[in-house]
């Protein structure tokens with residue numbers, strides 16, 4: 001636990017130090033790398049970036065263009081199970097949650113197991129699908145059913161900067177492993193890690 005707290009602090013510091021040009025570049029590259037999961041008619045979970053998190057704004061724009069239905073998380077009043085609400089349904093209201101993240105309170109809610117894919121924010125990751133989050137346990141709790149069932153949906157895709165990667169995130173039994181992680185440098189696919197050739201292109 002203490003391991004995780006120290007690591008979290010260190011990785012947050014690294015993430016906060018990512019310069020603006022690299023942020024913009026990473027956001028664009030991550031959007032391009034997300035294309036295999038941005039399929040017409042798919043229900044896809046995203047998030048609104050908090051602080052120095054990698055922004056999904058370009059990814060969300062691309063997703064809408066491709067006919068994806070986007071959903072945003074809602075922090076529950078009690079417990080740790082996130083709700084998901086359609087981001088583009090009309091007549092909702094924007095409110096800030098207790099962490100200062102804008103939330104869309106719309107009518108069209110969806111149970112987490114009905115999503116096809118979810119882009120997950122992170123503080124740290126490893127190439128084996130290990131994830132370190134903010135420490136609230138929300139994503140682990142919400143997608144805990146994935147540990148118990150054969151059913152592999154939704155696909156959980158971590159999103160972060162390359163500087164968030166470490167050799168090994170300390171594993172705990174409740175951690176919901178990621179199916180893929182996208183960074184500005186590569187697509188990590190635990191089991192069959194594939195670095196694409198574009199990874200070596202210089203940043204623009």
Ligand SMILES: Nc1nc2c(c(=O)[nH]1)N(C=O)[C@@H](CNc1ccc(C(=O)N[C@@H](CCC(=O)O)C(=O)O)cc1)CN2
Pocket residue numbers: 012047048049050051052053073074075082099101121122133134135136137138139
């Ligand atoms: N953008 C975003 N949305 C998200 C999450 C997230 O990590 N990022 N969550 C993932 O679970 C849920 C909200 N959970 C959270 C849990 C803890 C903290 C938190 O402790 N924040 C610190 C400051 C973090 C920082 O400076 O980077 C704090 O409030 O002191 C934030 C969100 C759902 N929505």
Ligand SMILES: Nc1ncnc2c1ncn2[C@@H]1O[C@H](COP(=O)(O)OP(=O)(O)OP(=O)(O)O)[C@@H](O)[C@H]1O
Pocket residue numbers: 004131132133134135136137138139140141142144172174175
């Ligand atoms: N499936 C679960 N059911 C109940 N509690 C859980 C579950 N998963 C995690 N927790 C609790 O949540 C707390 C934080 O867990 P952890 O440090 O793994 O969070 P995290 O993945 O970093 O955070 P987040 O998902 O919010 O970004 C721990 O106290 C843990 O016991």
